[in-house]
Amino acid sequence: MARGNGSKDVVIEVRDVVVGFGDHVVLDHVDLDVYRGEILGFVGGSGAGKSVLMRSIIGLLPMRSGRIKVLGVDMTAASDSARRAIERRWGVLFQQGALFSSLTVRENLQFPVREYLNLSPRLLDELVIAKLDMVGLDASVCEKFPSELSGGMTKRVALARALALDPEIVFLDEPTSGLDPIGAGEFDNLIATLQRTLGLTVFMVTHDLDSLHTVCDRIAVLADGKVIAAGAMEVMLASKHPWLQAYFHGKRSRASHAERT
Amino acid sequence: MSDTLLEGKAQGGQLKLAGAGAWTAQNARALEALIDGETARAGKLRQVDIDMKQVERLDTFGAWLLERLVRSFSARGCQTNVTGLKEDDRALYDELHAVKPDQASPHGNGQALSYALASVGQSIASVGQSFISFVNMLGALVMVILRVAKRPHTFRFTSLVHQLDNVAWRAVPIILLITFLIGCIIAQQGLFHFRKFGADIYVVDMVGILVLRELGVLIVAIMVAGRSGSAYTAELGSMKMREEIDALRTMGFDPIEVLVLPRIVALVIGVPVLTFLGSMAALYGGGLVCWLYGGIDPDIFLSRLKEAITLDHFKVGLIKAPFMALIVGVVACVEGLAVKGSAESLGMQTTASVVESIFLVIVLDGLFAIFFASIGM
Numbered sequence: 001m002a003r004g005n006g007s008k009d010v011v012i013e014v015r016d017v018v019v020g021f022g023d024h025v026v027l028d029h030v031d032l033d034v035y036r037g038e039i040l041g042f043v044g045g046s047g048a049g050k051s052v053l054m055r056s057i058i059g060l061l062p063m064r065s066g067r068i069k070v071l072g073v074d075m076t077a078a079s080d081s082a083r084r085a086i087e088r089r090w091g092v093l094f095q096q097g098a099l100f101s102s103l104t105v106r107e108n109l110q111f112p113v114r115e116y117l118n119l120s121p122r123l124l125d126e127l128v129i130a131k132l133d134m135v136g137l138d139a140s141v142c143e144k145f146p147s148e149l150s151g152g153m154t155k156r157v158a159l160a161r162a163l164a165l166d167p168e169i170v171f172l173d174e175p176t177s178g179l180d181p182i183g184a185g186e187f188d189n190l191i192a193t194l195q196r197t198l199g200l201t202v203f204m205v206t207h208d209l210d211s212l213h214t215v216c217d218r219i220a221v222l223a224d225g226k227v228i229a230a231g232a233m234e235v236m237l238a239s240k241h242p243w244l245q246a247y248f249h250g251k252r253s254r255a256s257h258a259e260r261t
Numbered sequence: 262m263s264d265t266l267l268e269g270k271a272q273g274g275q276l277k278l279a280g281a282g283a284w285t286a287q288n289a290r291a292l293e294a295l296i297d298g299e300t301a302r303a304g305k306l307r308q309v310d311i312d313m314k315q316v317e318r319l320d321t322f323g324a325w326l327l328e329r330l331v332r333s334f335s336a337r338g339c340q341t342n343v344t345g346l347k348e349d350d351r352a353l354y355d356e357l358h359a360v361k362p363d364q365a366s367p368h369g370n371g372q373a374l375s376y377a378l379a380s381v382g383q384s385i386a387s388v389g390q391s392f393i394s395f396v397n398m399l400g401a402l403v404m405v406i407l408r409v410a411k412r413p414h415t416f417r418f419t420s421l422v423h424q425l426d427n428v429a430w431r432a433v434p435i436i437l438l439i440t441f442l443i444g445c446i447i448a449q450q451g452l453f454h455f456r457k458f459g460a461d462i463y464v465v466d467m468v469g470i471l472v473l474r475e476l477g478v479l480i481v482a483i484m485v486a487g488r489s490g491s492a493y494t495a496e497l498g499s500m501k502m503r504e505e506i507d508a509l510r511t512m513g514f515d516p517i518e519v520l521v522l523p524r525i526v527a528l529v530i531g532v533p534v535l536t537f538l539g540s541m542a543a544l545y546g547g548g549l550v551c552w553l554y555g556g557i558d559p560d561i562f563l564s565r566l567k568e569a570i571t572l573d574h575f576k577v578g579l580i581k582a583p584f585m586a587l588i589v590g591v592v593a594c595v596e597g598l599a600v601k602g603s604a605e606s607l608g609m610q611t612t613a614s615v616v617e618s619i620f621l622v623i624v625l626d627g628l629f630a631i632f633f634a635s636i637g638m
Contacts, residue, residue: 101604134360147603199349
C-alpha cells in the first residue's frame with residue numbers, strides 16, 4: 001500500500017490539548033499529528049477519550065487549553081467564516097450514521113451539496129447515484145428512509161454523505177462497529193479504495209484489530225489521557241508498554257495477526 | 262475563468278476537446294453548461310478526443326461531468342478517447358466510469374393529478390386504518406384486563422401511581438385555573454346579555470347546567486388530550502423508535518400490559534376526579550362573577566343553583582368522564598405504538614394523537630347528548 005506521503009505534510013496538528021468534564025480530565029496535554037494522505041487508526045480503551053479528541057478536532061467539544069490546527073488553520077483562533085470554510089473540507093461519519101431520519105437517502109446525500117453549491121437538479125441526481133455506487137450501493141436505495149436501511153447500508157450511506165462535498169479529511173468514528181466480519185472487511189477495503197482514488201486523509205477511531213492491520217498506515221494510541229505511542233503496526237508490536245502489550249498481543253490480536261502472516 | 266475550462270475544435274468528423282483549470286465542485290455549474298453545449302454540437306461526429314492534460318485538479322464532480330461527456334458522445338456512436346489524465350485522477354475517473362448507466366429512478370413530477378388523487382385515497386384509507394387500530398387496541402386492552410383480573414398481583418401498581426401523579430395530580434393547578442376562567446367568562450357573557458330582558462337570575466341556571474353537563478368534562482378532556490395524550494404518544498413513540506418495546510416483548514412481557522394498561526387506568530381514574538374539581542372551580546368562578554359583576558349575592562346564587570340543577574346534571578357530566586379518558590388514552594397509545602423510525606414520524610403521530618382524540622371526545626359528547634336526552638336524564 002504505497003502512498004506518496006514522503007513529504008509529511010501535516011494536515012491535523014493537535015498540541016497540548018486539555019479537555020475535561022467537571023473534575024474529570026479526559027485529555028491531558030495531548031499531542032498528535034496526522035499527515036496528508038494517510039489512514040490513521042486511533043485506538044484506546046473504552047472511555048479513554050478517543051471520541052472526545054475527535055469531537056474536539058471537529059469543534060463539537062470545547063477545549064480547556066491547547067491548540068488544534070486543521071489544514072494549516074488554527075481552529076481555536078479562527079474566525080467563524082474561516083472555520084466554516086475548513087468545515088466544508090472535512091466529512092464526518094458518526095458512529096450511528098446520524099442520517100437525517102426525515103429525509104430520504106437521496107435527500108440526505110444532496111443536503112450538504114445543495115447548501116454549498118449551486119448545481120442543476122440533474123447533476124445532483126446523477127452525483128447521488130455516482131456516490132452511492134462508489135460506496136457499493138445501487139440506486140434502489142435512493143428513495144428509502146434511514147429507518148428502512150440495514151446497519152451496514154446505513155454506514156455506507158453515511159460514508160457517502162461524509163464524502164458528498166469531496167472532502168480532504170474524513171473522520172470515521174468506529175466505522176466497522178456493529179458490522180459482521182465480512183461486512184467490516186468490505187468496509188475496510190472500501191475506505192482504502194476511496195482513500196486512494198480520492199486522495200483522502202482518514203482519521204479513524206476504531207477498535208477493530210483487523211482494520212488496524214489491513215488499512216491503517218499509522219496507529220496512535222491514547223491511554224491515561226495522553227497519546228502514548230504513534231507509528232506503524234511494527235512499532236506497536238515492538239513496544240514494551242504494558243497497555244500496548246495487552247492490546248496488540250492479546251488473544252484476539254494474535255488471532256487477527258496470525259491470519260495475515 | 263469558466264470559459265477556459267473546456268474548449269473544442271471540430272475538424273470534419275473529428276472533435277478535439279481540451280480541458281483546463283480546476284474541474285472541481287466550485288466550477289461544476291459552469292462546467293456542466295460547457296459540457297452540455299459541446300454535447301449538443303451539431304453535425305456528424307465520428308471521433309472525439311478529450312485532452313485533460315491542462316486540468317489542474319479533478320474531483321468527483323469534475324470526473325462525473327467528464328464521464329457524462331464521454332457517455333453522451335458514445336451514445337451517439339462516436340469513438341471517444343480520454344487522454345492526459347494524471348494517474349491519481351485516472352483512478353477516480355475509472356471508479357466513476359464503472360457506475361452503471363442511467364438508472365435514475367424518476368421522482369414525482371408531472372403527475373400532479375394522480376398524486377392529488379392518490380393522497381386523497383391514502384388519507385381516506387388511513388382513516389379506516391386508524392379506526393381498525395383503535396378497535397384493535399380496545400380489544401387487546403380488554404384481553405389484558407381479563408388476564409390481569411385473574412391474577413391481580415401482576416397489575417403494575419407502581420406504574421399506575423406514577424402515571425396518576427403525572428396525569429392527575431400535576432394537572433390539578435392548570436385544570437382549576439382554566440375551568441375557573443371559563444366559569445367566569447360564561448357568567449359574564451350571560452349576565453351581559455340576559456340583563457337586557459331582566460333575566461339576570463337565569464344566568465345561574467345556565468352556568469350550573471352548562472358547566473356540570475358539558476363544559477367541565479369537555480374542557481378537562483381536551484386539556485388532558487393536549488397535556489397527557491401527547492405525552493403518552495411521545496413516550497411510547499420514542500420507546501418504539503429505540504426498540505425498547507421490542508425488548509420488552511422478547512423478555513416475554515406484553516407491552517399492552519406493562520405500558521398501556523397502567524396509563525389508561527390512570528386516565529380513567531384521573532379524568533373524573535379532574536372533571537369534578539374543574540366543575541367546582543367553574544361554578545366558583547361563575548358565582549364570583551355573578552356576585553362582583555352581576556350583583557347576585559352568594560346566598561341567592563347558591564339557593565338558585567339548588568333549584569336549577571338536579572343530581573342528574575352532575576351525574577351526566579361524571580358518567581361521560583371515564584369514557585372520554587378511555588378514548589384519549591387509547592388513541593394516544595395507538596398513535597404512540599404506530600411511530601416508525603424517524604423523528605418526523607414521532608412528531609406526526611403526536612399531532613395525530615391530539616387532533617384525533619379531541620375530535621373523538623367531541624363526537625362522543627354528541628352521542629352522549631342524544632343518549633341522555635332519549636333516556637330523559
